[in-house]
Amino acid sequence: MKTRLQVDCLVVGGGISGMESAITLGDMGFDVLLVEKEASIGGKMILLSKVFPTLDCSSCISTPKMASTYNHPKVTSFTYSEVRSIKRGPNGAFEAKVIKRPTFVDPERCTGCGQCEKVCTVARPDQFNDGLIARRAIYIPFPQAVPKKAVVEKKGVSPCTRSCPAGISVHGMVALVRNGRFDRAYSRHLEDAPFVGSLGHLCPAYCEMKCTQGKKSKIPVGIKGIERALGYWHLKNGGDKTPSKSGEKRFGIVGVGPLALSLAYFLAQKGVRPLIFTQGKRLGGSLLDAVEKGLLPKEILEDDINTILAQGVEQKDSPENTPFDALLEQNGLEGLFIEDPVRAKESERERIFSSPLKLDEPHLLPHIIGVARKISGPIEKFLEKGEYSLPEDAFKGLEGEISIQEPQGHNEELLPEEAQGLASRCLDCAVCSQCHECMKACPANAIDFSMEPEEVSVTTKTIIIATGFSLFDPSKKPLLGYDRLPNVITAMQMDRLLAPTRPYNAVLRPSDGKVPGNIAIVLCAGSRDRTAGNTWCSRICCMYSIKQAQLIMGALPIANVTIYYIDIRAFGKGYEEFFQQAKAMGTNFVKGKVARIEPTANDDLYIYYEDMERKGGLRRQKHDLVVLAVGAMASPQLRKAFMGDDAPDVDEMAFFSQSKGLSEPGVTNIEGVFVAGSATGPRDIPDCVVHANACAAQVASYLKKTEKG
Amino acid sequence: MARILVFSTNNISDPGIDLCGSNHMDYPLGVSVISVPCSSGIDPRWILYALEHGFDGVFVAADGTDCSYLQDCTTRTGKVIREAQELAKGAGLDPRRIKMAAICSVCSEAFQNHMKKFDQALEELRGEGNED
Secondary structure, eight states: OEEEEEEEEEEEOOSHHHHHHHHHHHHTTOOEEEEOSSSSSOTTGGGOSEETTTTEEHHHHHHHHHHHHHHOTTEEEEOSEEEEEEEEOTTSOEEEEEEEOOOSBOTTTOOOOOHHHHHOOOEEEOGGGTTSSEEESEEOSOTTOSSOOOEEOBOSOOHHHHHOTTOOOHHHHHHHHHTTOHHHHHHHHHHHOSOHHHHHHHOOOHHHHHOHHHHHHSOOOOHHHHHHHHHHHHHHHOOOOOOSOOOSOEEEEEOOSHHHHHHHHHHHHTTOEEEEEOTTOOTTTHHHHHHHTTSSOHHHHHHHHHHHHTTTOEEEOOOTTOOHHHHHHHTTOSOEEESOHHHHTTOOOTTEEEOSSOOOOGGGHHHHHHHHHHHHHHHHHHHHHSOOOOOGGGGTTTSSOOOOOOOOOOOOOOOHHHHHHHHTTOOOTTBSOOOOHHHHHOTTOOBOTTOOOEEEEEEEEEEEEOOOOEEOOGGGSGGGOTTTOTTEEEHHHHHHHHSTTOSSSSOOOTTTOOOOSEEEEEEEETSSBGGGTBOSOOSSHHHHHHHHHHHHHHHOTTOEEEEEESOOOOOSTTHHHHHHHHHHHTOEEEEEEEEEEEEOGGGOEEEEEEEOSSSOSEEEEEESEEEEEEOEEOOOGGGGGBOTTOSOOBOTTSSBOOTTTTTSTTBOSSTTEEEOGGGSSOOOHHHHHHHHHHHHHHHHHHHHHHHHO | OOOEEEEEETTTHHHHHHHHHHTTOOOOTTEEEEEESOGGGOOHHHHHHHHHTTOSEEEEEEOGGGOSSOTTHHHHHHHHHHHHHHHHHHTTOOGGGEEEEEOOTTOHHHHHHHHHHHHHHHHHHHHHHHHO
16 A cells, blocks of 8 residues: 655654654644654653653653654654655655554554453563563553554564465464463364364474474474374363354265365355265265374364364265265255265266365375365355356465375374473564464454555655664673673663563562662773774763662662762763762762673672772672663664665764754755754753754754745 | 542553553552543533442543643643532532542552542542431
């Protein structure tokens, strides 16, 4: 789907700078489009606890700003979207392509009630809590989110699901079993295909061959075992056997094999009343041979067949040589399917169908089910409209010799708990497992997995880059131990632990949930550091660390807080006083560069640092939680969207350059392209707000100038 | 237990109330919340209707100065409350059963306190009523 939009200014990034400039331009009467990549606007500020040096509540300031942006009559906000390309048009304006990623939730219907999150079977690290806790594959970003709508994180289709010839949502089944919901897993399997237990014994398990866990660790998730366990689970516990739909149209099937039974099953699901003519044989066909060979337990096959019959499939015995025409007429049937292609040639009438291939080998069961599903659609169409056309790919890959390894005798029974253990190894390749639990739970019927990306062509006179900064990844400094040591956390994680919307509603350390009593804050972790590749001062770390020290002492009155620093850069209005206040509260300031962090018993930590102020030399200090005050890094990805040489310049730190930073803030070397806030370099929140408004003023003056021509 | 109807606002006070629940902070059981875009849009007749149909009290969790639609939201919501109290008086109901306060997007503790106090006040009002 393509739509067009014309605006005066395109603002890329919905953080504090982007929102501020969008509101200011909107208030001046310009049409603004704001594009944000996450599912909510708000950026980093909404996630913070307090702002320095006033200790105002960050989210109390952010939320009204977010609501104002989103509800502004002149500002259009696209969340969960990205700017794919920007080109200069013939008349000097820009042509931008914006992709609205599919959220798989209809925003008109979603009320943000969160019922879907409760039933979702997939957990992911919560990016809005910096990975401290998990969120679900379907999620509302956070309670203050604007818009407060759920989105589904879905990355295509998992390889297991894609590889299944029977079209089973394999990932969904595995995820449901992992959550211990065996009844739901069984019925989810039935939505896609019958023969749950039989497949668990006979299937060659193409899914396991494609499993990513198998590629990584040589041992794939035991999907076939999970399926087999479901078969045994159903045999013992039974389950829902109510017929799916009861229709009027009757359709006959001659044959007792898996193709006949599967087709009857799929037709019954579509509301047709299938009638199987057994002609003196037992239901099961080639699957009965598998039972004879000891590949499939008799009771599992019987349970599978009973499940199919329970869908409203009837069976009738008739003499083997009854002409097909007579079967049609005597039973009042709309059509007839002959399982055996040789016998089907006896009669070539309009209402008689068959498969061109004889499909009867037990190990072909998943293929047979897939073919039955593909045939069932055209038959349903025939019953409705009188036309029949078989899709060309229905028998793809089945012609000629199919060399598939005969299944080895996987007969052993698996307990549900064992299956749960197998399922817990799943890596959730596509994130959303397609278990459809959210669809069933949503009271508003808002979930729609058929959504596709929407491309919006935007014509805009100006662009504001407000993409902000990213945080230094501390795993690039292995000596600081962020990857190895659970109790070494980043400053953003500490801020989340202190925020009103914090994950555990308490300050706890990750390894054991203990309340920390002796906390270290290490400054310049990834700033002013040639070995980490960034030599600049990140400007904000000293002050946010002093803020955190004060907040920690407020939250944990008995805790000791030590800040290891090179210099304390308290340069702004009220900053020095804020620093002195932290000292007066009892924060311990140690002038010393931290070299490395090592673990001790009980997951406590030793900090090795150079003492620069007191006696000197290398010293060691023990703490039970260490916070790394990670630096601010450039986030210049948007440059890729500018085609050709027209991308705005960046400085040596990869932040966007202001060509005349002193006289014209926010102006880049490209006419019509402006930059706001911390996309130009590390800035604190008040500076970002001031800069964003300055940038908006530059845009307004540019727009007025070009209007006059 | 007093039955309290709370009107919240989609973007500001409702997240604050939501946070109260997700932080497992106890507030009286008789509280039910309906979310609206802006508290100034509440019709005083709705409040009267709630009081006449089984609610002991109505609490409007307004945005205060945080409202993203109107600068004078507090004044307008105040007018709604006054009108509702007049209507209540006319119907022979105690106007103290209607209350308003500003709740921000993270004011979970403030909300908890308001609910506890309002619940207690309503219980006392009910006691007074019984004595008459």
